[in-house]
Amino acid sequence: MPFLEARNAPRAETDVHTGDAQLRRVLGLLFSMGREGVLPRKVFGRISSRFGTPVPAVLVVSAISLLALVLDLQTLASMISFGALVAFSAVNLAVIKHYLIDGNRCGSGDLARYGVLPTIGFALTVWLWMSLSQRTLVIGTIWLSAGLLYLAVLTHGFRRPPPSLALTH
Known part of the structure; x- marks a missing residue:
């Protein structure tokens, strides 16, 4: 698999970090909108006490991201x-x-x-x-x-x- 070759490792690591940064920005925006009542607070405005992250928002973004598998x-x-x-x-x-x-x-x-x-x-x-x-x-x-x-x-x-x-x- 070409993606797993050693010469592609730096690129793959960069892609993962870029995706992580984008996900953090999207989640931060969705959380802010949920906190302010622009989006439903129960889904987007809550932070998990266990993980310290907006878990419901993560699940929604993940579900939407799965569209990449069918489109x-x-x-x-x-x-x-x-x-x-x-x-x-x-x-x-x-x-x-x-x-x-x-x-x-x-x-x-x-x-x-x-x-x-x-x-x-x-x-x-x-x-x-x-x-x-x-x-x-x-x-x-x-x-x-x-x-x-x-x-x-x-x-x-x-x-x-x-x-x-x-x-x-």
Whole structure:
């Protein structure tokens, strides 16, 4: 097995350490979100007294990571792109809403800065979405819908503001 050859040992060790660092960052973020009530506290906001780690969050992340066994790398990479494109689209639309609609900025410079440029950014993200596979769009839409449903429950039908994440720690 080429992976087990001695010349690959430093690379394999680096890969393990990189994965460990990424896992720690994801778990730290999920724990913070659970502690603040952004995600369910019972799953993400608890630290095991025995291990000193967020065991339920570890199990959730591990279960999601097992998708790598049934999905090809191209689909997984495309799903990450789907999430990034959703975020970019939301930022562009939020700029338009915040500055032009809520902020009532109507000067020519404001229209260019807060209207035209974000509209171009949004159009480009929609164009990039067209390059994603049908499978990625279906899985991403299901995932996004689940998130929106969770947000609707958390905010009692969007009548309350969502909990915010305190980033002071």
